[in-house]
Amino acid sequence: MRSKIVLALGLVGVPLLLRNLYVILFNLPDEMEQGPVYRIFYYHLPAFFAATLCYTTAMVCSILYLVKKSARYDAIAMACTEVGLAFAAVNLITGMFWGRISWGIWWAWDPRLTWALICWLVYFGYLMLRKAIDDPTERAKNAGVLSIFAYVSVAITWKAIEWWRTQHPGPVLSIRTGEQRIDPAMEQMLYVNTLALATLAAIFVITRLRQEEVQREIDALRRYAHAL
Amino acid sequence: MSEPAVATAGVWKYFGDYPALRDVSFALDRGECLALLGRNGAGKTTLLRILAGLSGASKGDVKIYDGVVRASATRARIGWLGHAIGLYDELSARENLQAFGALYDVSKATIGEWLERVNLAHVADSPVREYSRGMRQRLAVARAFLHGPDLLLFDEPFTSLDDKAIALLQSLLTGVRAKGVTIILSTHQIREAMELASRVALIDRGKLAHFGPRTEEMLGDPGYIYRTFGTAA
Amino acid sequence: MSEPAVATAGVWKYFGDYPALRDVSFALDRGECLALLGRNGAGKTTLLRILAGLSGASKGDVKIYDGVVRASATRARIGWLGHAIGLYDELSARENLQAFGALYDVSKATIGEWLERVNLAHVADSPVREYSRGMRQRLAVARAFLHGPDLLLFDEPFTSLDDKAIALLQSLLTGVRAKGVTIILSTHQIREAMELASRVALIDRGKLAHFGPRTEEMLGDPGYIYRTFGTAA
Amino acid sequence: MRTLRHAAAIAWKDLRSELRTKESLNSSLSFSIVVLLLLAMAFDTGSEIVTDYGGGILWLAFAFSSTLIVNRSFAREMPNDCIDVLVASPASGASLFLGKAVAAFALQSGIQLICLPIFGVFYNVTWWRNPWQLFGVLLLGGWAMACIGTVFSALTVNLRLRELMLPMLMYPMLVPALLASMTLTNYLLMPGAMPPDFAQWLRLLIGFDIIFTTLALALVETILVR
């Protein structure tokens, strides 16, 4: 069942990803001011969206864990956070390269950049905390609490673009600004690629989850052996 | 008075893969005194901590006076004395009792009484850091009794007490038992425990190997229980 | 072999104004085992700490194997086991013994042997944090014996050991005594100590109330010493 | 009511034992003075940098010294397993948290009050231009640090490398509050009328305090009971 879902997602996601790459590289026109570099954008923003999706799921599952105390939710929260962190890293790194090319520096202490970094650090801290606790229930509990706190930083990152206006470009998407600031074709591509990356994220999460479950099964068997 | 004071049903506790408790079930009536015996690493402390709500069972059910373990009302009825004394080294005996007493609404007078009772009144205002080991243990005993709990969970309470202090603790325990307080104590000083106990439980590597009334044979011969109910190992 | 293993002359120890030890003088020959008895707060720990060089006497003289207490050569000959176990919770048993062994040039093989001897070999690589109280105490015993000291200073070593572990420790102690090691141990478990001791000292509120050989009466009756040599209080 | 009474008892105990040993108080106070001193030397003071970044410097010193205090908040309960006795007592997790946070807050405020005049002297700043507003900002920002710090102290108390883990988890969370406090303090140190976004930053700071206090109170019970 699980593997069928993965397969289905893969069948949708991977071709979509390849098609998008083709369209982004060869079909869409250059941006007027920046030239070809801007194509990085089609990964920069969707990666952040995918990460946000992951973080949100992680937060919801953490709450569920704290209420229901079922290890399953903890595993989902962990898998989502790991994958989210990877996508957030894609957003950061593409941003840094983009910045290097268009601003000439790797990093600026612009609020948007800073928040993206803070957000990343917070979730990295989450993984560190998990690694530092050996007892599974203790780990799940503390990590769950941290995940809820951490989500505040996601919300702030999301809002930062509106609260502070600086070096990093302001909102461009029509759903946020209410007006059409970029070419509709570009905007549509953003959504389509977000979908592709989100599918990819789902595949990663499920795979990671399965790995975790196998691990838990092994643990259970070992426990059973010990109890005998 | 019909329901038991403490009832566990199929309690398991895992530390990682290691089952520290395996399927422990027993029921203890009110006013009983249970001596919890077992070799080093058998699981006595683990069981007591679960009863006190300090750690959760991996599986199974624990009832205390028909309430769940962590309910605030239940907690107010428990007197806990663990391996460590649970006192602040830099505060004085009186300040320590005040600090904990405040959580149970204990009056100043009661605190003074208990300091008298455990023979620490003359040093009540020096910091606990300066106490000898036995004095610390006596203060910890006072701390556990302070709020007049209905269930005492004592983990090796006789440790490092001298003959007089042991006699004192024994008389305190028999005193409260007469008033209907239930007592569970783990110890390796079997002789002292047998004088108090009405029931005896033996834990053997996580399993409850024996649970029953204290018999006459146990009184005189501390090795009897291990020989009769324990496994060879 | 003529000079005594441990000799104190007029040792006083003040904590502030309080004299925890008053004029303690005794001499203990090599290969003897001294049981240091006394009520809670009598001053046993204080005396042992002075002998180990962990705190200085306010007045008086201490000689260990004819050396001064804090000399490095003297320290290498002492095995110390205090109230607390003196082990790192986050390190494993083996790492703990390695860490302390390195200060005395103890070989790896010896460490493995001792882990076997105190029955901890099967958990030698889990952190001490996960040990039960008795397991910790056994590891602490191994740590104190590790470097083959000539003088053992043990403060309540039987604490929280089960019947088997007590028997083990007793046999270890008689074993090394046969090789000429001198032993001083304080305890409230008088029965267990009397089986080992060749001399008995009683400290009564800082004073050395009795120092002499262990007699037959002491063996059977743990209260005998307090009754005979102690003050009424 | 009961929660508050218990919290008061715990706060009082914490303060009492900290004032006895002064362990974290001393190190935290002297460290914040060092930070002020170092920054004063690193940046030629007198230049316009201080007037522009005075708030930043001040809050940097507070933030660093606060770690040293909250680090001990729950760590203090570890020797002799005092935490077990607290958890087994009828005091709720919320009261435990409140008590500890208030104690940390009080200690921290003491340090802030000592630091403020020192800051004034080292940097030639007239910090008493808007004293009440400034105290208000100190209170709000200080509570944010105490609140988050206490929660994370509880989360990390059993960890190896706690000393690094705590600030690494705590500061990123704190950044909004610190940023707001810094900016507000800068505004309050400047002569003249307040800039228009003063109210906005203030709202951010208050909102932050409310959100995190609520979250902490709601979640602390789960953290404490194993």
Added chain:
Amino acid sequence: MRTLRHAAAIAWKDLRSELRTKESLNSSLSFSIVVLLLLAMAFDTGSEIVTDYGGGILWLAFAFSSTLIVNRSFAREMPNDCIDVLVASPASGASLFLGKAVAAFALQSGIQLICLPIFGVFYNVTWWRNPWQLFGVLLLGGWAMACIGTVFSALTVNLRLRELMLPMLMYPMLVPALLASMTLTNYLLMPGAMPPDFAQWLRLLIGFDIIFTTLALALVETILVR
């Protein structure tokens, strides 16, 4: 020789219990990012401030992390009275001090090495202009912090001395060393030839290290044995 062997054993034990897993590396990594971030918040960087005061920012981050690490040095020996066993062992006070200081120094250097490139990226500084001299300054300044910090930490063991307000003096004592390190680092980050007082600051730093190491080795025995 024996002193050194014992010191090595103690340092190894300390490092082992801190570095149980490689996660410690990760957490120091993100810890240092967090501190640099905090400093960037306080001073709107990007302006010429960084090029002029880069050394100040860097050493502030180092001082902070070092305080946290070194605070634990002897505190680690307190649970279970491990310090008693060490003091009763034939290891001398000097070897105990050396071992602890070296362990703290190693941890600290690890963090510094991680910080440096991050500092470079986040503040757009070309720090590799004079790499060897820079490492030299890091070593000298780092040792000063580890040495003074360890002595300070040892005071936590000894109640009587701890109450002598010594801790209050301890951190301010560090100021000369930190100031020298900052100035030297600033010089090394700047393009062009070294200013004439470079050698003078360097001498100050070296002298500081020598004096305090000697003092510490001489005094530590008194601190440890009550």
